Amino acid sequence: MRRRKTWLVYGSLLLILLIVFCWPQKLDDNFLELSTCPACYGQGLCPAVNENEYTGTPKINLVGFSKWKIMKLINVKNVYYGQSNSMPVVLKKLAHDSELHEYNTKLCKANKEGDNCDVSLAIKSVLARNSLNIAQVINRYPHIFETSEGVKCNHNRSLYNLYENYMNIDSGPYQQHHFITMLAVNMEPLILNAFRDGWFPALHGMCGRVMVEEYIGPTLTELGHTPWHARADYARQLIEMAQDFSSGKFLLYMTDVSLDNFAVNSNGKVKLIDAENIVLVDPAVDGLDHSEHINEGFGCRDCLSFSYEDLCGHVMADHNFFAVCKGMLSSHAFSRDLPSGLLHDPPGWVRKEHPRLMSLIEECARPESHTSIVPQRRQAAAALHTQLMQVLHKLGRA
Incomplete structure (x- = not known):
């Protein structure tokens, strides 16, 4: 009788897991973490990404294993594959979930709040106190950027070059907030946007805490035994x-x-x-x-x-x-x-x-x-x- 109850418990847990994780992954507000904005990467691409925005813009769809929720359990790099107008694309959250949580905690600390503060308000407050001056924020809160390769040298002209190029694709009221977030979490979108010399994938844009870029093809690891x-x-x-x-x-x-x-x-x-x-x-x-x-x-x-x-x-x-x-x-x-x-x-x-x-x-x-x-x-x-x-x-x- 006890064994039967045990099997029933395990069976019920397995059924719940199947229902929760073997379900299509939606590119919705939750997946895109839009509630964190403007402590996010931007919102310019949201009409093409967010399933909850009903516009005439063709949507990007997840493909293959990426379209199943179970990928959230095993995809620690937070890299997903999709299609945009039949063209393959890559969707990146640019960090592990734990790293994104760490960034949230640092923002809260900079705003002298508890670990679980509202980061969308915290980043507005931090930038407002520093007159939206990015260089001042970097110098005043170095703990936010301690893992960023982009500020290791902290050469003002190179950082301004990233920002100047970024302003060409984000003219909204929160461009500094988005820039600070990418610089702290992962500056890949900033690099792709500033250095369009052919050595990097093309950047499609950002929505919430997701960036979308061109899919290139197989890696050199996969091609290591070609002719x-x-x-x-x-x-x-x-x-x-x-x-x-x-x-x-x-x-x-x-x-x-x-x-x-x-x-x-x-x-x-x-x-x-x-x-x-x-x-x-x-x-x-x-x-x-x-x-x-x-x-x-x-x-x-x-x-x-x-x-x-x-x-x-x-x-x-x-x-x-x-x-x-x-x-x-x-x-x-x-x-x-x-x-x-x-x-x-x-x-x-x-x-x-x-x-x-x-x-x-x-x-x-x-x-x-x-x-x-x-x-x-x-x-x-x-x-x-x-x-x-x-x-x-x-x-x-x-």
Whole structure:
């Protein structure tokens, strides 16, 4: 009799779980967390996202496993897939639920309230007390931004560049509130909007605490065993990305180079699909060291070690080349899924005609702090790029 009651209890619990979680997930006010606004990412895309807004705008629909509520239990990254006018898109909440809760708590603290305050009112109060001055808020409440890569250097011009570009897509009364929230939680939408140079997905917009961006395609992890010539072209593009990010008006240093963070579109173009972990540097800031900072790989052998102080304090650094070569191309790459690197197992004719190609990868990747020789990482990366171009040209793919 007791066993039967136990089975009835378990059966009832299972039935409740099935009813609650095996049910279509709606893109409604609750999912979008609209009650937190303006402590959210924006509301410009809500007519196309929010199912509760009845407009003539075509709606974005969740697809695949993303459309079931059970994904809330297992989707800790809060990344969902959908369709917009038959085009695939990605919906991101930009943080784990626990991280979003932590941001709420920090806002409440800044407003001298309890942990469960109304964040929609708290952020209005915080900004009003600081005359809507974003720089003042950043300096006065550093605890709100302690996990943000965007303010590690706190170079005013680079932050203003993000804000100036953001004003082009959000002209509403709460643009500062939305900007502060994204800068504190995850600045990916700000990066995608400000740097439209082809290395990032296209940004569709934001609604509540959800951003929508272009779906690119399979990640480099998934493409790690495609034909070598295709991987050679991906490597060529990664080196070009490192070069572009390391020069120009503002410098972007990648601090998370997992192969899962890069994807390839239908035209073979490599793009960075996770732009949260980027350090922004303004090389025009007075007082920076004009020598090149060399990333010597201190701290660990199998991870990307770096110093914010060094990246922020120099007008140039070889960090991105180290990140690409050591993190993804080297025969001792960081990736657990592809530990032998993206260019593993080159064809015999490549080894014969380009005997230095594989050694150039290691020259670019190898920290040389144990010697008195200054690493020539940029030169090794440039030589590697040249050899990859020669290979691709011979194959008719350059």
